[in-house]
Amino acid sequence: MTSTATMPQPASFGRRLKRFMADRPLIPLIILLVILVLILQVLRPGIVNERWIANTAKFAIPLAILAGCQTMTMLTSGIDLSVGTVATMSAFIMATQIVNQDPTVAFILAMLPAVLIGLVNGIGVGVFRVHPLIMTLGTSLIGTGFLQVYQRTVIASGARIPDFLNWLGTGLTYGFPNALFLFVPVAVLIVFTLNRTGFGRLLYAVGDNERAARLSGVRYWQVITALYVISSLLAGITGLLYIGLIKAPSLSLAEPLVLPSVAAAVIGGTSIFGGRGGYTGTIVGALILTVLTTLLTILHMPEGGRRILFGFIVLFVTAAYLRIIEDR
Amino acid sequence: MSRWIENALTTNPLLDASGVAKNYGAVAALRNASLSVLPGEVHALMGANGAGKSTLVKILTGAIQADAGRVLIRGEARDVRSPAAARRAGLLPVYQEPALIPDLDVLSNLRLTGTPVEPFRAWVRELGIPNLDIRETARDIPLAVLRVLDLACALAVEPDVLLLDEMTAALPANLAEKVLEVVRRQGDSGRSVIFISHRFVEISALCDRATVLRDGATVGVVDIEPGVEEKIVEMMLGARIEKVSVAAARVASQAAAAQDSRPRLVVRNLQLGTKLNDVSFDLANGEVAGVVALEGQGQDELFAALAGSIRPGGGTIAVDGSPVQFSHPSDAIQAGIAYVPGDRTEALAMQRSVRENIALPFSAALRKWGPIRVRREHMVVSSAIARLQIDTRAQSEVQRLSGGNQQKVTIARWIAADARTILCFDPTRGIDVGTKQEIYKLLRELAGLGKSVLFYTSELEEVQRVCDRVIVIFGGRVVDTLPVELADEPALMRAAYGLPRGAREDVGFLADVRPASDAEAAP
Numbered sequence: 001m002t003s004t005a006t007m008p009q010p011a012s013f014g015r016r017l018k019r020f021m022a023d024r025p026l027i028p029l030i031i032l033l034v035i036l037v038l039i040l041q042v043l044r045p046g047i048v049n050e051r052w053i054a055n056t057a058k059f060a061i062p063l064a065i066l067a068g069c070q071t072m073t074m075l076t077s078g079i080d081l082s083v084g085t086v087a088t089m090s091a092f093i094m095a096t097q098i099v100n101q102d103p104t105v106a107f108i109l110a111m112l113p114a115v116l117i118g119l120v121n122g123i124g125v126g127v128f129r130v131h132p133l134i135m136t137l138g139t140s141l142i143g144t145g146f147l148q149v150y151q152r153t154v155i156a157s158g159a160r161i162p163d164f165l166n167w168l169g170t171g172l173t174y175g176f177p178n179a180l181f182l183f184v185p186v187a188v189l190i191v192f193t194l195n196r197t198g199f200g201r202l203l204y205a206v207g208d209n210e211r212a213a214r215l216s217g218v219r220y221w222q223v224i225t226a227l228y229v230i231s232s233l234l235a236g237i238t239g240l241l242y243i244g245l246i247k248a249p250s251l252s253l254a255e256p257l258v259l260p261s262v263a264a265a266v267i268g269g270t271s272i273f274g275g276r277g278g279y280t281g282t283i284v285g286a287l288i289l290t291v292l293t294t295l296l297t298i299l300h301m302p303e304g305g306r307r308i309l310f311g312f313i314v315l316f317v318t319a320a321y322l323r324i325i326e327d328r
Numbered sequence: 329m330s331r332w333i334e335n336a337l338t339t340n341p342l343l344d345a346s347g348v349a350k351n352y353g354a355v356a357a358l359r360n361a362s363l364s365v366l367p368g369e370v371h372a373l374m375g376a377n378g379a380g381k382s383t384l385v386k387i388l389t390g391a392i393q394a395d396a397g398r399v400l401i402r403g404e405a406r407d408v409r410s411p412a413a414a415r416r417a418g419l420l421p422v423y424q425e426p427a428l429i430p431d432l433d434v435l436s437n438l439r440l441t442g443t444p445v446e447p448f449r450a451w452v453r454e455l456g457i458p459n460l461d462i463r464e465t466a467r468d469i470p471l472a473v474l475r476v477l478d479l480a481c482a483l484a485v486e487p488d489v490l491l492l493d494e495m496t497a498a499l500p501a502n503l504a505e506k507v508l509e510v511v512r513r514q515g516d517s518g519r520s521v522i523f524i525s526h527r528f529v530e531i532s533a534l535c536d537r538a539t540v541l542r543d544g545a546t547v548g549v550v551d552i553e554p555g556v557e558e559k560i561v562e563m564m565l566g567a568r569i570e571k572v573s574v575a576a577a578r579v580a581s582q583a584a585a586a587q588d589s590r591p592r593l594v595v596r597n598l599q600l601g602t603k604l605n606d607v608s609f610d611l612a613n614g615e616v617a618g619v620v621a622l623e624g625q626g627q628d629e630l631f632a633a634l635a636g637s638i639r640p641g642g643g644t645i646a647v648d649g650s651p652v653q654f655s656h657p658s659d660a661i662q663a664g665i666a667y668v669p670g671d672r673t674e675a676l677a678m679q680r681s682v683r684e685n686i687a688l689p690f691s692a693a694l695r696k697w698g699p700i701r702v703r704r705e706h707m708v709v710s711s712a713i714a715r716l717q718i719d720t721r722a723q724s725e726v727q728r729l730s731g732g733n734q735q736k737v738t739i740a741r742w743i744a745a746d747a748r749t750i751l752c753f754d755p756t757r758g759i760d761v762g763t764k765q766e767i768y769k770l771l772r773e774l775a776g777l778g779k780s781v782l783f784y785t786s787e788l789e790e791v792q793r794v795c796d797r798v799i800v801i802f803g804g805r806v807v808d809t810l811p812v813e814l815a816d817e818p819a820l821m822r823a824a825y826g827l828p829r830g831a832r833e834d835v836g837f838l839a840d841v842r843p844a845s846d847a848e849a850a851p
Contacts, residue, residue, distance in 0.1 A: 197699050198691030205688055208677035215635070215667060215675055216741070217658035217692035226697075275679045 021324050025269045028324050029284040032317065036291045044298055054177050056290055058170065058245060061179045062087075064286035065238040066257050067264035068190050069231040071282045074265055075194075076207040076224065077274030078125060078132035080231045082117055082140040083261060087239030087254035089113045089147050094240055095159040095249040103162060111236050117143055118232025119225065126224030136228075147251055159249045169244020182241060186234070190279045203227065207274025263314050264289050267321065288317070340403050342367045342520050343388075343419065343489050348397030349544075350383050355758075357383040359544040361397070365489060365522060370515040372531045372552070373524045375541035376564045376821065377623055377786040381524060384541065385491060388522075389421045390414040402488075418488035422495060424624070426474040427481075428466040434477065435462045443481050451480035456506035471602070472499050479507060483514070490514060491522045496530060497624065498602050508534055526622045528557045528825055542566050561821050590649055592749055592780045593665075595634070598643035603629040605804035607643070611749070611782055616775045618795035618812075619784040620820050626804035627784050631753050634782070635667030636660035658692060666747035668738050670754035670784075672731065675738040682723035683709050685737050689745045712744035717766065732763030739770065750774065751782045756790065768794050788817045788824075802826040 021028045041048045066083045073080045090110040097106040117139050124135040171178040194200040202223045205213040210220060235254075242254055268285030270277025292313060296306045346362040358380045365371045375381045386392045388399065390408040399406055401417050408414045414421075428437045438445055445462070452460050455476050466474065475498060482490055492511065496504040512534055514521050525531055531538065532552055540548045540563040548563045550556055593611035598604055603626040611617050621627045633640045636654030644651050647663045654660045657667065666689075669675050676685055686709045690696060713720060716736040722728035726737060735755055742750055752771070756764045771781050771794050783794060791798050791812070798815045800808040800823040808823040823829065 192699075196702070197697060199697040201684060201688070201691045201700070202697070204680055204684070205677045208679050209673075212675050212677050213688070213692075215637070215657050215669065216688040217656075217661040218688075219656060219658060219692075219694075222694060275677065 018324060025324075026280055026284065028321060029268065029281060029288070032321075033284060033288050033291065036288060036295060040291065040295050040298070043295075047298070050175055054172060054175060056287070056294065058177045058179055059293075060286050060290040061177070061183045062238050062242045062245065062254070063257055063260055063264060063290060064283050065183065065186060065234055065241070066254075066261035067268070067282045067286050068186070068279055069234050070262050070265040071268070071270045071277060071279050072190070072194070072203060072227060073132065073231055074207075074270050074272050075203045075274055075277055076227060077272070078207075078224070078227075079262065079272070080121065080136050080228065080235070081133065081258060082121060082136040082143065083231065083235035083238070084255040084258035085140040085143040085147070086114045086117050086232050086235040087242060087257070088250075088252065089117075089143055089239065090236035091239035091243035091253050092147060092159075092249050092251065093150070094165070095161055095243055096154040096157065098162050099157050099160055103164070106162075107240075110240065111233065113143065113146070114232045114236030114239075115229060118229035121232065122225030122228035123221075125228065126221035144251070151251060161243060161247050161249075165240055165244030166247070167244070169241055169247070179241060179245075182237070186237075187279065187283060194279060199223070199226065204275055207276075209275070260289050261286075263318075266318050267314065269321065289314075341365055341400070342369075342402060343522075344400040344403075345384075345388065346398060348384060348387055348394050348399070350387060350392065350395050356544055358387070358394070360546065361541060361544065362546045363388075363522070363539050364549070365520045367520055368515055368518045369537065370511060370521045370523055370535045372535040372538035373522055373541070374531075374538050374560060374564065376788075379541040379564070380544040381541055382493075383544075385421065385493060385522075385524070388414070389419060389491060415485075415487075419491065420482045420485065420487035420489070421491040422475075422478045422482050422493065424494050424497060426466070426471065427478050428469075428474060430467040431465065433463050433465050434460070434469075437466060438462070438481065441481065443484050447484040447486075448480050451483045451510075452477065454506075455480055455510055456503055472503055475499060476503055476507065479510075483510070487519070489520045489522060491524075493524045494526070494624070495523070496525070496527070526625075526825060528560075528827065532557070540564055557825075557827060561818060561825070561827075565817050565821055592648060593634070593782075594644075594646040594649075596644045596646075598630065598633060598640050598645070600626075600629045600633055600638070600640045600642075603804055604633070604640070607801065607804070607806050609799050609806055609809065611780050613748075613780050614775050614778045615796050616771055616781040616783055616794055618791045618798035618815070619782060619801060620788065620791060620798055620824055621784070621801040622824050623786075625801050627801055628753075629804075630801070631667065631751050631782075631784065634660070634665065634751055636665075637667070661689065661692070661745075661747070664748035665751065666742035666745065666749070667751045668742065668753065668755055670757055672734045672738060675741075676726050676734060678727040679725055682713070682718065682720055682726060682729070682737055685726050686712055686741045686744050689741060708744050712740040715743055716740045716770065730760075732759040735759055735767070736763065739767070743774075747779075749780045749782070753784045754786050755783075757786065764790075788820045791815050791820060800824055 037048055066087065069080050069083045090113065093113070094106055094110040097109050101109070120139050121136050124130040125132050168178050168182060194203065202213065202218055205216070206218065206220060206223055214220065239254055243249060246253060264285035265277070265282045266272065267288060268277070268281030268283070270282060292310065296309055301309070341364045343363070343365040345364070348358055348361040349356070350358040361380060361384050363373065363384065373381055373384070383392070387394045388408070390410045390413050393409065399408060401419070406417050408417060408419070428434065429440070432440065435445070438448055449462070457473060457476060469477070475495070479495065495507055495511070499507065508530060511521055511523065515536070523531070523535055535552050538550050538552060538560060539546055540550070540560055542564055543566070547566065550559060591610040592613045596608045598607040607626070607630055609617070619627055619630070629638065632638045634645065636657040636659050639655065646652065647665070652659070652663055660667070677688070687705050690705065691700070716739060718736045718740060719729070719733050726734060729737070739755065755767055768790070771783065774781055775796070785791065792815060795812055795815070797812060798810045798820065799806055800810065800820065802824060803826065807826055808829060810819060810823065819829070
């Protein structure tokens with residue numbers, strides 16, 4: 001109190017800084033990312049090199065795409081918890097079908113459950129008004145069950161990772177991870193859709209004020225159905241990329257990414273109440289989470305301690321960030 | 329009636345409120361309201377929309393606190409700070425919205441409020457519901473019965489002052505009669521009733537005196553006697569009976585309308601639940617048709633039905649001569665009918681920009697989901713912004729705009745979308761005078777371009793500024809259609825209260841029996 005009264009200069013600078021960050025919400029995020037990388041470099045001098053960056057990007061990309069699903073659904077005040085199951089299904093089906101099938105057929109078979117689950121999610125949320133949390137959790141459980149049944153039928157034939165997915169998941173071109181060939185177009189497409197297409201505008205409008213959207217002639221169920229199908233398709237593609245990276249098909253392959261994908265979108269400034277946010281913040285959010293994971297790994301903490309710290313940091317960062325950007 | 333006259337001479341008022349004031353920010357909802365109720369009296373509280381009736385009621389029942397003024401109950405100054413305190417002081421309200429908790433059965437509801445069960449049952453029987461199952465869940469009970477149960481709850485605790493807000497609205501004729509009978513007897517037994525109603529018929533049959541509010545102040549207390557309704561209407565209007573000149577621009581648009589004789593919109597026998605009973609009217613091209621009604625007479629439902637938000641239960645709507653059925657607002661928009669709701673928060677995506685809000689209808693159709701043609705959209709939106717002179721300094725988020733500018737955005741949306749018919753529901757409510765003038769001008773201009781506007785307003789003086797014609801709705805029916813020359817405030821007020829045109833010359837409305845046009849004659 002006294003400091004603001006006697007020295008008005010620094011206070012007004014602080015307010016101006018806050019205002020500046022409120023108008024450009026990406027900047028504090030990038031600053032946070034740089035700080036994390038610097039801490040890492042101080043703790044382990046020399047760790048931050050070309051190889052480390054490529055490696056970080058490889059692990060951040062699947063998370064970032066799934067976080068894209070969360071961003072888009074969260075804009076409509078929804079959420080998609082089935083992305084983990086969908087990614088796992090498409091990865092597992094791809095790895096087992098490629099053994100006997102043509103790659104194209106295997107790809108189509110792998111994407112089929114994604115489309116189906118997306119459609120069911122969309123109709124459940126958009127037409128029958130089931131809460132997205134419950135709807136996608138339900139389809140996620142059902143999908144996992146089907147996958148277990150399916151696994152019995154393919155035990156004999158075994159599994160294999162297609163070369164192309166190996167190349168995409170782990171390969172480098174001039175030091176850049178090949179996954180960028182997939183990620184850059186996907187990211188551009190998501191950003192373009194959100195900012196420059198009618199569909200993107202409707203996502204924001206529906207999430208901000210569904211009644212206003214309705215009075216403007218928007219049919220909620222159409223938007224929501226399309227949204228959840230797109231979200232599921234992205235998750236399916238992420239599954240294919242992820243199996244190329246992990247190289248071990250399992251029934252819980254992408255499950256660990258689900259909640260971090262929600263966290264990445266929230267850290268990136270997308271409101272879970274809808275209508276506010278964007279994909280660029282989410283990408284930085286996914287990078288922050290990935291770097292944070294590395295940071296906690298090199299601290300040689302026991303797994304339990306790591307998780308506790310991870311949880312605290314995510315909570316703290318999100319709360320602090322929201323305070324900064326929502327200053328009005 | 330004799331009892332209260334005796335009391336008036338001998339007793340002090342049971343409830344005596346004076347100098348009550350309440351401000352919401354800069355807006356004065358009440359300036360100087362007073363209300364004095366004698367023991368054994370049925371006292372009507374009257375006033376036009378926005379006169380401050382509900383604010384006064386909320387203060388008396390402890391729902392909100394007054395900024396100034398004093399309330400005496402039995403001559404003692406009481407500071408009623410909560411509904412529970414009002415109840416302890418012997419003042420009990422029955423509101424328009426049912427008060428029983430929907431998910432509990434009637435008995436649990438009674439326990440919750442500490443209402444004695446046996447007297448409650450006796451009152452329920454008295455009020456004309458012989459076989460009520462008090463184990464029934466409140467949700468499953470029809471609205472009309474719920475309102476009667478609310479009344480029975482209130483009667484069962486034997487309050488000194490019973491406050492009834494539009495008690496007979498939504499009640500079928502037989503129940504309404506019983507209710508009036510019971511209320512009347514309440515007065516005879518020495519208890520007092522404050523009776524809020526828009527219906528002169530009921531007031532004349534029931535009440536001893538009436539307090540009239542205007543613009544947040546009590547302007548008069550009158551004894552109910554034959555012919556008094558004219559006096560009350562005059563009091564509600566106050567000195568605002570000066571004529572507003574009818575704009576010359578109107579003549580031009582009427583000429584344009586005459587050329588295209590086929591009406592834009594034909595509504596016949598529209599019916600919807602208990603709210604709309606029988607509404608028929610035409611809306612011509614190049615016309616601004618006003619709609620005037622007291623609160624809750626079915627105008628909300630009429631607009632919602634025309635906008636495609638709710639499906640009517642019966643009757644027909646025809647656009648340009650061909651019948652239509654709207655199942656979604658997008659159907660209405662397809663037919664060129666746009667709806668501007670009175671509540672701006674209903675129409676706007678508050679966190680989005682002005683431009684996005686205006687352009688929202690462009691993207692609604694499935695085939696418009698692709699890339700936005702940025703430059704063309706920018707042009708259309710800019711011209712709409714310029715046309716309405718929207719202040720775009722804070723355009724990045726609509727919520728930072730002033731109320732008037734927000735309202736302009738909701739209208740600009742449909743100017744940009746070039747809607748042929750605009751349904752405006754009280755668009756000038758709560759906005760500044762300058763913006764109001766701009767909106768009047770805009771609506772006239774739209775009519776001049778051959779577009780049609782249906783314009784509901786709660787401010788009667790707006791009718792002669794904007795409209796060509798005015799449709800008056802009462803109890804879910806069109807009770808009168810006035811040409812604008814005749815639609816001055818007194819005429820509109822009389823019509824809105826269901827009084828026949830030119831009642832001034834009549835012997836007196838109170839001499840009549842209940843007229844056939846009254847809402848209770850519904851099937």
